[in-house]
Amino acid sequence: MIVINLDVMMAKRKVGLAELAGKVGITNANLSILKNNKAKAVRLETLDAICKALQCQPGDILEYVENPEEE
Template identity: 60%
Template structure:
């Protein structure tokens, strides 16, 4: 998928655990793991806003677009 989720980067910068982030955002650690590992098909804006609020960042700090490699066809 060309959208990459960089939650790990922000967690490391904030010295925060996945469990703590999940608790503070109000989602399950399993759902956060799905998002963090790039397996999510969608994310609610309310969840994205909560992540940004807790991590004190912008949506662009968590999500980025990566061009598909032309060799992938």
């Protein structure tokens, strides 16, 4: 399963939800869904904008973790 560690990167960069949403060009609600790991999909355009705003790589935000429920 893919885990979105956006909250960790936002904390490292000391960027708030509203500030990042403004820089990325998405709503606070949609960014909150990503931040809370509730998203089912992420547009590459959005991921690109997040990485640009936080000056990071996609791998800093996205992580693959084995899901024990699938075994």
